[in-house]
Amino acid sequence: MTVGATTFKQLHLQGVRREFDAFTALKGLDLTIERGEFIALLGPSGCGKTTALNCIAGLLPVSGGRIMLDDRRVDVLRPEERGFGMVFQNYALFPHMTVRKNIGFGLRMRGVPKPELEKRVDAALAAVRLESQAEKLPGQLSGGQQQRVAIARAIVVEPPLVLMDEPLSNLDAKLRLEMRQEIRRIHQSLGSTTIYVTHDQEEALSLADRIVVLRDGAIRQVGTPAELYALPAHLDVADFMGFRNRVNGELVGMEGEDALLNIEGTVIRGRMRAASAGKAAVAAIRPDDLEPTGTDSGIPVRVEAVEYRGRGFHGVGVTASGTELHFASPYPLQRGAAVRLGADAGRVLVFGDAR
Amino acid sequence: MQKSIMSRLWVFAVWAVIGLFLINLLGLIASVVTSSVATRWLGTWLPAGFTTRWYFAAWDEFQLGDVLWVTFQAVGAVVLLSGLLGVPAAYALARREFPAKRAVMLLLLLPLLVPPITYGIPLATVLYKAGLGGTLTGVILANLVPTVPFVVLVMIPFIEQIDPRTEAAARVFGANIFQMFVHVLVPMLMPGVLAALLLVLVRTIGMFELTFLVSGPGSQTLVVALYYAVFASGVRAVQSIDAMAVIYMVTTLVWLIVALRFVNPTQIVGRGKRPAA
Amino acid sequence: MSAVLEGRAEGPTLRQRLAARGIDGATLLVLPCVALILGLFIYPFLYGLMLSFEPKDGSLFGNYARFFSDPFLYGTIFKTLRLAFPVTLLNLLIAIPIAFRVRLMRRQRLLTTLLVLPITLGTVLVAEGMLFYFGPQGWFNRALMAVGLLSTPISVLNGYWGVFISLVLTGFPFTFLLTLSYVTGIDPSLENAAATLGAGPAARFREVFLPLLIPGLAITFCLSFVQAYSVLPSAVLVGDPAGATRVISIAAYQAAFEEYDYSMASAIAMIMGAVQLLVVVAVLGCRSLFYRGPAAGAKG
Ligand SMILES: Nc1ncnc2c1ncn2[C@@H]1O[C@H](COP(=O)(O)OP(=O)(O)OP(=O)(O)O)[C@@H](O)[C@H]1O
Ligand SMILES: [Mg+2]
Numbered sequence: 031m032t033v034g035a036t037t038f039k040q041l042h043l044q045g046v047r048r049e050f051d052a053f054t055a056l057k058g059l060d061l062t063i064e065r066g067e068f069i070a071l072l073g074p075s076g077c078g079k080t081t082a083l084n085c086i087a088g089l090l091p092v093s094g095g096r097i098m099l100d101d102r103r104v105d106v107l108r109p110e111e112r113g114f115g116m117v118f119q120n121y122a123l124f125p126h127m128t129v130r131k132n133i134g135f136g137l138r139m140r141g142v143p144k145p146e147l148e149k150r151v152d153a154a155l156a157a158v159r160l161e162s163q164a165e166k167l168p169g170q171l172s173g174g175q176q177q178r179v180a181i182a183r184a185i186v187v188e189p190p191l192v193l194m195d196e197p198l199s200n201l202d203a204k205l206r207l208e209m210r211q212e213i214r215r216i217h218q219s220l221g222s223t224t225i226y227v228t229h230d231q232e233e234a235l236s237l238a239d240r241i242v243v244l245r246d247g248a249i250r251q252v253g254t255p256a257e258l259y260a261l262p263a264h265l266d267v268a269d270f271m272g273f274r275n276r277v278n279g280e281l282v283g284m285e286g287e288d289a290l291l292n293i294e295g296t297v298i299r300g301r302m303r304a305a306s307a308g309k310a311a312v313a314a315i316r317p318d319d320l321e322p323t324g325t326d327s328g329i330p331v332r333v334e335a336v337e338y339r340g341r342g343f344h345g346v347g348v349t350a351s352g353t354e355l356h357f358a359s360p361y362p363l364q365r366g367a368a369v370r371l372g373a374d375a376g377r378v379l380v381f382g383d384a385r
Numbered sequence: 386m387q388k389s390i391m392s393r394l395w396v397f398a399v400w401a402v403i404g405l406f407l408i409n410l411l412g413l414i415a416s417v418v419t420s421s422v423a424t425r426w427l428g429t430w431l432p433a434g435f436t437t438r439w440y441f442a443a444w445d446e447f448q449l450g451d452v453l454w455v456t457f458q459a460v461g462a463v464v465l466l467s468g469l470l471g472v473p474a475a476y477a478l479a480r481r482e483f484p485a486k487r488a489v490m491l492l493l494l495l496p497l498l499v500p501p502i503t504y505g506i507p508l509a510t511v512l513y514k515a516g517l518g519g520t521l522t523g524v525i526l527a528n529l530v531p532t533v534p535f536v537v538l539v540m541i542p543f544i545e546q547i548d549p550r551t552e553a554a555a556r557v558f559g560a561n562i563f564q565m566f567v568h569v570l571v572p573m574l575m576p577g578v579l580a581a582l583l584l585v586l587v588r589t590i591g592m593f594e595l596t597f598l599v600s601g602p603g604s605q606t607l608v609v610a611l612y613y614a615v616f617a618s619g620v621r622a623v624q625s626i627d628a629m630a631v632i633y634m635v636t637t638l639v640w641l642i643v644a645l646r647f648v649n650p651t652q653i654v655g656r657g658k659r660p661a662a
Numbered sequence: 663m664s665a666v667l668e669g670r671a672e673g674p675t676l677r678q679r680l681a682a683r684g685i686d687g688a689t690l691l692v693l694p695c696v697a698l699i700l701g702l703f704i705y706p707f708l709y710g711l712m713l714s715f716e717p718k719d720g721s722l723f724g725n726y727a728r729f730f731s732d733p734f735l736y737g738t739i740f741k742t743l744r745l746a747f748p749v750t751l752l753n754l755l756i757a758i759p760i761a762f763r764v765r766l767m768r769r770q771r772l773l774t775t776l777l778v779l780p781i782t783l784g785t786v787l788v789a790e791g792m793l794f795y796f797g798p799q800g801w802f803n804r805a806l807m808a809v810g811l812l813s814t815p816i817s818v819l820n821g822y823w824g825v826f827i828s829l830v831l832t833g834f835p836f837t838f839l840l841t842l843s844y845v846t847g848i849d850p851s852l853e854n855a856a857a858t859l860g861a862g863p864a865a866r867f868r869e870v871f872l873p874l875l876i877p878g879l880a881i882t883f884c885l886s887f888v889q890a891y892s893v894l895p896s897a898v899l900v901g902d903p904a905g906a907t908r909v910i911s912i913a914a915y916q917a918a919f920e921e922y923d924y925s926m927a928s929a930i931a932m933i934m935g936a937v938q939l940l941v942v943v944a945v946l947g948c949r950s951l952f953y954r955g956p957a958a959g960a961k962g
Binding site: 417495498508533615630 | 688689691692694695696699704706707710713760771778780783785786792794795800802804885892898911914915918931935
């Protein structure tokens, strides 16, 4: 019955679209995923992550485009025929089945003989370290344990592709860190391909081989965590990656790769990320990279607030035109003091014509 | 995604059953309505002509003015009393843990689990002995037996979902139980109360068995009058019975539609059942 | 109510001790309601029970002996069950697939309202309408003859099937409403989970929905059964009240209001209640063999 329970080399999304009445939730996704990759689908709330995952799983029919496993078309298959594993955001454990039954469900549906089924369920229970909880009902488990049952249930059938929809969003911070490592470990030991939906950039950065940033139903950027962290291709991706300061300025020239940007009379250097037709451009800088220069170069600001942050101080300054800048300072500053802020040219991203 | 032939057939079969049910139901209603405005209707698809005179005839023959007034009084009293008795009881059961709570819940469930005829006969006997048989008071009392527990069971989950801290805050600010009820709880519960009472209304208008067993000549509600009219058909023109049936149908239908505007029917039952779990 | 502070020297006051057990002013609000049920339900029931042991012939069990020796009387039990069981089952069996269909629809309101309509009609009006609609000259027979399915009108009235149809029409909406609320109460992601794990539609129903629905369906069955069980008006109006549809409520009614033998009537009512409760207990007993708990995902 199941067609998809074989391995594959590449998963292709080709122009995958999804409409809800007049609203287009996915505007044509194109993406190729290699076997064994851990892909994080990252984006703000409502950008279509769940929709994309549900389309891949077959829980939502696509309105256009194709989903291919190598050269087999899977978007025409029903979810039960695709053979993918899925971990749901609310776990969706069957409340009337014991942990063991829950985990064995997929194998039972595939008609796996009983002895083998038991063996594989035991192995899965061991993989998620729940051997002692096997006979409990899901309602009797803690959140983290339920989470692990959900993962075990999805992976026990050894699916070629595992889909996870914000699996950690219901857990508290500490458990989230632990489970993150667990998920990574399981992924590696299984060698499966994983698509992992999250809106937490830290989670995406720490887990994924590649991150796909989604916004308004379209892919904004695909890259390794390091690429995305250092060089986001769009202003909104930068926004997501922690570039909290955005300053409007005017392009005054180029020096090699570096752009020279005039910000309220001060010229600063930055990496050009998106070309500009006119002169208007935006500089994006992480608060941690922006520091008082201690010299008379840099953007002049008046200090509005300073907070102690353990390793240093976090300051908020306001430029002459009223733009707020968040910065780091190794030493305390007086409120109302005038300082100049500067950053390493490699840490300043310049986006032309950004809107 | 492609649907298999089997699943298409299945969907078709389900819709066919829905269609069959609705066609027959609407045909049945339309028969009554058509007949009530027919001059003569014998052996043809449609009557020979149309008239409204049966409504006037029914109004006089069955003293519908009186019957409607009795119905109005009885139903109004039942709705009011079941609200007044049921909502506070639901509050206590939703908010307090006390020793006899399970017993009280069981006590309230019983009238809903026993057919009205079963307890209606001994109840009628008792009411007749007490001199209340055949009176409006008797009709009202008998109808309270299923409606009060109904209100309680529907309201409990409604109350449970309101944050107890709101009431605590009211108490802290100096409201006594009564003031807290009137100023805090009732406004918050209004949608639920309205829904429950509207359903009580519809149920009571349609409640045949209890009213039938308890009512006398001067205390018949519309359903009971209709039953007697149909039972003794042959005495009156069939069209005027149908006119009466239409009047009955319109009175309940109006309220049902009002009720459905306020509540999603599945919600109310869904809420009503939850305390059991 | 703040002035009541008796016994303040000796630890907690009476009020505090009662409050600790959950009894305070608010708890007393159940009392009127409990009093009503005790007075108008329990007392008449007990009164009826006593009365049933005081038959006209003076012996203790005279009424019961008479009931169980007269086929015209004890036969009514089977006649009632023969109607109520199949009707309730049929209603449940059509309600389930329809509820599953309606669950998937985005605009359920209109259809639900239409399906629920007969609740307002009540048994009396449905019976009256049936006399017309299913009559020999009614639209039902005319339509079937017009399309050639029938050559002579069939008569469903004045017999078992008349009552059966009337009970389906009036009972279905209630069964459907309850079933729908149970079906929509099941977290849809459970079905999705089952689908991604390889379960087809039939397996999803069998493995996931059915076990979760059983407890709710048992309750639905009981409540629908109660309705079908007391079939007085339709059994009289569209049935054969002296023969095939002489149900137990007719026997009770006749004893009370035609023979004025309240003792006998009470005995019949008690038997009726006992049979009904037996069925409910049996059904609910089966229910406890299954999973009971929230039908949402496991997460609370
Ligand atoms: N059934 C639906 N009908 C109409 N619009 C829908 C439906 N499901 C989703 N949408 C819309 O599609 C868009 C994408 O939804 P989706 O659930 O994929 O977001 P998401 O990225 O998963 O967000 P979150 O992080 O909050 O889960 C949203 O704007 C949402 O309003
Ligand atoms: Mg989502």
